[in-house]
Amino acid sequence: MMQNMDLVIIGAPRSGTNMLRDVLTSFEGIGTWPCDEINYIWRHGNVRYPSDEIPADRVTPAAAAYIRARFEDIRRTQNARIVVEKTCASCLRVPFINKVLPEARYVYIYRDGIDATGSAKLRWTAKLDIPYLMEKVRFVPLTDLPYYGLRYFWSRIYRVFSREKRLAFWGPKLDNMDEILEKHTLNEVCALQWQRCVEKADSDLAQIEPERVIRVRYEDFVSDPAPELERIFDFLGYKAPSDLIQAAVAGVSNGSLGKGRKALGEEEVARLEALTGETLKRYGYL
Template sequence: MTYQPVVIVGAPRSGTNMLRDVLCQLPGVATWPCDEINYIWRHGNVRYPSDELPAERVSPTIREYIRKHFNWVASHYSATTVIEKTCANSLRVPFVDRVLPEAKYIYIHRDGIDATGSATLRWTAELDLPYIMQKVRFVPVMDLPYYGVRYIWSRLYRLFSRERRLAFWGPALDGMSEILENYSLHEVCALQWQRCVESAESAFSDIDEERVHRVSYESLVKDPIGELSKLLKFLNIEASPSDISQSVAGVSSSSIGKGRASLSEAEIIRLKTLIEPTLARYGY
């Protein structure tokens, strides 16, 4: 590759979008013109029951297919750094690393209770057609019928669901059907967060630490210039002070605590009981 692939890893609602958008405002840095490319990552494994794809599921054909799409971004935007952000990748870092052994990783984490409150809103969101259409163009043609049926089913499910939720949203965990049957929606979101960060943490223990940069959402939004400067040093990206200032101009710390505020005290206590060890690991 003539460019540096960079994979942002994080649970849903942990600032992954914000971080990607900040980086892609810098010269020579680009990404796909849509939110996530989970359809590309899952091509060839479309019927695998979860997003927890093991590295053994990477065939030479799949590896070539995914790398071709990274090459397209680099070529289309004349990029020297290609940023990729798909939250489900936090469940399959070894799979990603087998596809992109030259990748660098940015691991961003956020208070799991805060992320849970925010994620719950996405499970119950209204249809956003422009958002869907942006992503459709990157769905492999042969996979379109499969995803079309799943999408229609998810929307129909929302109409009749007691919680007014979609049939599925976010990273698909192993045993997801059982989790949805046995836990409330808030608890499902908390378990998604927990599985994502625990899986990523375990995987990064086997990857050279020089290829992984860690940052908390809270630190990033409180000191965006300082944290971005550290990130750019890790990525070997040169940027002027004005470039850095402009790229973080829209970053705000106002969302810290919003997710928690949307939950009752009883719900927070229940969620803490469910994911306490992981919260403690990150100091939350």
């Protein structure tokens, strides 16, 4: 019988993390939270830490016990052998996660940063989604609710008066986020978020045992998903019939490839490539 396992999906915003989580959790014995992300759970005990780049030395016994207990809740209530967790801000704190879950495995999914930027900008300017919000509120630690309530209210008020009609914050919060927001356009902010996420994730995951990490290129997954999913299952030691794998990826589409670049336009793409060029080259996107 397969042993219990925690699987953390690591990926920058708009890099296919939701898609990958949903495909994986469509299989028997693989569960996850019934909401988009659990950043509130990861930050419990560090709720006032100024960014999502929380170092490993901030892991306290109480915070670690709380987080592990939430994983066990999902394992128990969903009868799951594998618990899948996906929060984009986790790109910034892999050593922290590794200290909390020292035996977890990681799927690192990455995507063309310019395409991801074109998609992320839409989230920064999105209108209020009450059902989405209520799904996440259920998993906010009760003692942290007042803090997050005030922050969320401020972000919405900020959007009303912002020249770019953007939220005060969205996505992974970088160490120097305030400075970045002050000095850069919204497109540049999204590009720099992507860059920091993939740079930190790649560097930190390289310090973890290779047998606990698998890397997935978004463009490969959406173009030919069945072999990529089989490769992930081999990594996990999970057995699934080929017909079920084909059915699970039937809805995966490559229709978003190049969409972000097209929406931004050639001139803006050139500016963003100049800003994040070294990282794009390293990943083969430039």
